[in-house]
Amino acid sequence: MDERAIRVRLDELLQERGMTLTELSHRVEITVVNLSILKNGHAKAIRFSTLTRLCEALGCQPGDLLTYE
Amino acid sequence: MPTRWIIRLDILLSIGLALGCLGALAGLVMNAGMAFFGTPSGVGVPLRVFDVPVDGLAAGGATIDAVSAEVTVRPDGAEPLQGLLHLLMWAPGTATGLLAMFTLVRALRRARSGDRALFSAATARDLRRLGWILIAGALVSAVIGMVTEAILSSMLLAESHPFYPPPGELLGVIVAGFAALGVSEIVRRGVALLEEVEATI
Numbered sequence: 001m002d003e004r005a006i007r008v009r010l011d012e013l014l015q016e017r018g019m020t021l022t023e024l025s026h027r028v029e030i031t032v033v034n035l036s037i038l039k040n041g042h043a044k045a046i047r048f049s050t051l052t053r054l055c056e057a058l059g060c061q062p063g064d065l066l067t068y069e
Numbered sequence: 070m071p072t073r074w075i076i077r078l079d080i081l082l083s084i085g086l087a088l089g090c091l092g093a094l095a096g097l098v099m100n101a102g103m104a105f106f107g108t109p110s111g112v113g114v115p116l117r118v119f120d121v122p123v124d125g126l127a128a129g130g131a132t133i134d135a136v137s138a139e140v141t142v143r144p145d146g147a148e149p150l151q152g153l154l155h156l157l158m159w160a161p162g163t164a165t166g167l168l169a170m171f172t173l174v175r176a177l178r179r180a181r182s183g184d185r186a187l188f189s190a191a192t193a194r195d196l197r198r199l200g201w202i203l204i205a206g207a208l209v210s211a212v213i214g215m216v217t218e219a220i221l222s223s224m225l226l227a228e229s230h231p232f233y234p235p236p237g238e239l240l241g242v243i244v245a246g247f248a249a250l251g252v253s254e255i256v257r258r259g260v261a262l263l264e265e266v267e268a269t270i
Contacts, residue, residue, distance in 0.1 A: 037270060043268055044268035044269060045268065047270065
């Protein structure tokens with residue numbers, strides 16, 4: 001079975017920017033619960049609008065947020 | 070909140086299931102009576118007969134071509150073998166019906182706990198089980214019924230046929246079985262889709 005998957009690097013990006021999940025939650029207007037789902041890799045899909053807001057808030061590219069491992 | 074019609078349907082099917090079980094029990098008692106004590110008047114083995122004389126039955130301008138009728142044959146005295154064959158004639162169909170009804174009642178009982186319970190993987194599983202029960206039950210009933218009816222006819226009727234086609238209702242049961250399988254697949258895919266949508270951030 002193929003174990004490779006898309007991983008969300010939210011933890012690393014938050015750490016690099018010294019930002020908390022709650023703070024990001026306020027900036028992107030997504031609940032902490034949903035951000036946690038995304039952070040822990042339990043999300044099955046991500047909307048372009050969510051991705052756009054996350055990239056805006058974190059000042060990064062989608063490629064920085066998502067990696068294929 | 071479960072809708073009122075589900076509650077009503079559940080109650081109706083539960084009553085039907087209880088009555089069906091009582092009917093099956095009565096049939097078993099009747100069969101045991103036939104096997105060990107003889108058949109009382111008014112009770113017997115229903116058998117199909119063909120080539121019945123129908124002279125004068127058709128109205129003017131019409132002709133009767135194919136004839137089939139059902140007769141109730143009452144064996145004299147205790148007949149264990151005929152009792153067993155009669156049991157095999159009706160029991161598989163009755164068991165299929167009761168099992169299908171039980172599966173439906175169980176699915177509806179679960180669905181009464183809420184809308185999400187109705188549209189769930191458990192409902193899909195129950196519907197798939199119901200579909201296979203109907204299909205397999207109808208096929209088994211058809212085969213056993215055909216064989217036992219032929220044997221009973223040769224024992225109880227002066228003229229019998231080697232082949233008795235299964236009743237047309239069985240085709241309807243098989244179609245209903247496939248329909249249940251289809252609905253089960255729709256619910257299964259719907260649930261998967263719902264899970265995916267809910268896990269989209």
